[in-house]
Amino acid sequence: QVQLVESGGGLVQPGGSLRLSCAASGSIFSSYSMGWYRQAPGKQRELVAIITNGGRTNYRESVKGRFTISRDNAKNTVYLQMNSLKPEDTAVYSCNAERYGVGYWGQGTQVTVSS
Secondary structure (H helix, E strand, O other): OOEEEEEOOEEEOOOOOEEEEEEEEOOOHHHOEEEEEEEOOOOOOEEEEEEOOOOOEEEOHHHOOOEEEEEEOOOOEEEEEEOOOOHHHOEEEEEEEEEOOEEEEOOOEEEEEOO
16 A cells, blocks of 8 residues: 655645655655646546656646656655746645556645635
């Protein structure tokens, strides 16, 4: 099993930046694909970015060029650097770890973009 703990959320003004972290424990972190998802009130959860165990990345179109996902296998941590934040980025951001079709979730961290 994998335990995931997110941190780094908060309130930021439009155009600002935040870096989310997701610390993993309990299994071989480097073998997992890691993803960041978000869910805004009244909306379905959506994939924001993913990084495979080989380091390949993919992003949803609306965050390309603004968000960067990265991982540090030595620290068992995945990051989401978010720049040029917009009000529509407001959501609960959750970390996901997946391997062989089995996924684990963190509890989520709130990101609010507002002036």
